[in-house]
Amino acid sequence: MADTKPLPLGYEDLEISTQIIIRDALARGIQIEMVDRKENFLRLKQGNHIEFVKEASKTRLDSLMTYLVMENKIASKLVLDEAGIRVPVGRNYSSLEDTLKDYEFFLDKKKVIKPVTTNFGLGIGISNPGDSLEKFTNFVQIALGLSSSIIIEEFIEGPEYRFLVLGDAVVAVCNRVPANVLGDGKSSIRQLIVKKNEDPRRGEGHKTALEKIQMSEVELNILKDQGLDFDSIPEFGKQIFLRKNSNISTGGDSLDVTELVHPEFKSIAIAAAKAAGAVICGIDIISSKIESKPDPKTYAILEINFNPVLYIHEFPYSGKPRFVGDKILDLLGFN
Structure with missing residues (x-):
């Protein structure tokens, strides 16, 4: 894009969000000291002003406890719920045995x-309504394999949006679309991915x-659930999703929508950040009507992210770049 800043x-070996901070710091004449290159850990100096920055968005502005609350989905849901902010209804578990006791409770729900x-x-x-105990158990075991506790909560339909909150403002919003390809009527899904x-x-x-x-x-x-495989040839114009999660880190697309979202959603994102005591964070909101006044029936806050990446806003797949570094x-108080 012509309006991006190179x-x-x-610094190509560093995470791209760290490269963004370095670029903007150099433009201000700020001295860059590499504390731990592999950890993307910097020290920035401007006269007597010194700041440590790790992975672009971890700074002294947020306390350790704030990080821990944002990192733990149970704690973050608690503070959001107590602040009167809409979150998905759910339950948390710490063992396979306890989780499976609620299989029947969740059976007729998408979760x-x-x-x-x-x-x-x-x-x-x-997990879809009616999923077998075997499939449900598999989802639970995967989640428990990565964390000592898990959450099972209602599935809310709609696109997912990342609100980047810096201080008292939402400075960028992007729609994160799961990894996907668009059929041309002649190429296999494998060929479309390669292209x-x-x-x-990328x-x-x-x-x-x-x-x-x-x-x-x-x-x-994911393809098998749609009756497809990598050799299937989707019809022209048909969008095929390869992931259920919308993370850019798993091949998703970032679409800038900063100017499209209803202002009240931005206020909700700021309130969510304040509920967690966060200065720098990413608020993930799911909504089927992001351009309209928020309705609790059509939106919820999914997560508060303690280390929001900058590059999805600076270099969106489509839409206007937002210079957030x-x-x-x-x-941080630099001139």
């Missing part, structure tokens, strides 16, 4: 099964604006 040379303390959509399963992955913005390890779409067992199982430097 990243500095020599999300997710670990309490993971990021990037790891271990999240979406989409040729986009130079790479691996959070060092590029977008991540490559994988062709693992996870994607194959400078706003973090402003919050």
Whole structure:
């Protein structure tokens, strides 16, 4: 895109969000000291002003307890619920035995099964009404394999949106679309994935604006649920989803919608951040009517993210780039 700001040379091995902070710091004449390159850990100096920044959005502005509350989905749901903010209805568990006791309770419901303390959509399963005990158990075991506790909650229909809250403002909003390809009537899903992955913005390890779409067992199982496989040829114009989670880290697309969302949703995101005591965070909201006045029947807050990536807003798959790195430097008090 012509209106993007190029990243500095020599930092390509770092996460792209860290590259953004370095670019904007250098433009201000701020000295960059690499504390731990593999950990994307920086020290920024401007005269006598010194700040540590890890992974672009971890700073002194948020306390350790704030991080812990945001990281733990049970704790974050608690503070949101107590603040009167709409969250999905659900229950939490710490053992397979206790979870399976509620199999019948959830049987006729579409539900999300997710670990309490993971990021990037790891271990999240979406179980449909009527799913067998075997399938339900498999989702639970995957989630418990990644966290000592899990949450099972109502599935709310609609696109998922990431609100980037910095201080007292929502500075960017993007619609995160799960990994997908668009049929052309002649290419297999495998060929469509390969072609989409040729986009130079797609790479691996959070060092590029977008991540490559994988062709693992996870994607194959999602296709099988649709009666498809990697060799299927979708009809022209048909969108095929390869993931149920919308994370950009698993090949999803980021679509900037900052100017489309209803202002009250931005107020809700700010209130959610304040409920957790957060200065820098990402608020994930699911809503089927994001352009309209919020209705508790059609939206809920899914998560508060303690380490929101910047690149999905700076380098969206489509839409207007939002330059957010400078706003973090402003919050830290740099000139």
